[in-house]
Amino acid sequence: MAEITKQEPTENSQLPVFYSKPEPMNPARHGTLSLVGRPDFSFAASAHAIPVVANEMPAAMRSYPIVFVGPQKTPVAVTGVRRDQNLFVGKDGRWVEPHYVPAYVRRYPFILASDEKADKLTLCIDRASDRVVEAVEAPLMEDGAAARALFEGSQPTETTKKALEFCQQFQQGVLLTRAMVEKIDALKLFAERRSTVTLEGGETLNLTDFQVIDEAAFNRLPDAEFLELRKSGALALIYCHFASMNSWTSLVHQAGQSKPA
Secondary structure, eight states: OOOOOOOOSOOSSSOOTTOSSEEEOOHHHHTTOEEEEOOOOGGGTTOSEEEOOGGGHHHHTTTSOEEEETTTTEEEEEOOSSTTOOTTBOTTSOBOTTSOOOHHHHTTTEEEEEETTTTEEEEEEETTOTTEESOTTOSBOTTSOEEEESEETTEEOHHHHHHHHHHHHHHHHHHHHHHHHHHHHHTTOEEEEEEEEEOTTSOEEEEEEEEEEOHHHHHTOOHHHHHHHHHHTHHHHHHHHHHHTTHHHHHHHHHHHSOOO
């Protein structure tokens, strides 16, 4: 793996991971569409790092190392050590149990994006997703998966309302996490890391372009700055990051058992 991905969970001019054709939702354009409900995460099979927010780190740290990438030092869960290989998506498209599925993955194919004309965020759907079908009149797909309508006339259905609520909660998590990271960064606690790992079969991989929180520097903080982090809520993020480092061993072992496609 040449680098841990630098893409971030921000809805801007650069399309986020997974999304190729996001469109603002409206009944005139999407009134005949349905969402297919099936546990297929094949769209994430090549994502070797996935953005996470602070409130899901206690669950994510048990399965994935959490590191920081890019200029904004976005926290990501490392899901693979080879480029374009997610070790947690099986050949059947299911997420490997009992591992936590990041919220960034679970919100797909929905996303909030900036509406420059209205100066606000609006709910979008990735029209390229195979979960989005013209199937209002067909409640079941050939594989038995349910197809749930996105609109009923001009009104959003419960499916769309829940998607909007989930995306709003995730966006709030992004903003809160970014504020915590900025507090940590202001104290100069981030450190660049490069690592070389050797898998059980002898394959050697270089892990580059990521940052961690320097535990020694953190432990040297004056009391006043430590209390400042506590008040900001950033301490939980920091401790989850430290604890997640224990997941490197199991991740490397899993990679050693899995051959690249």
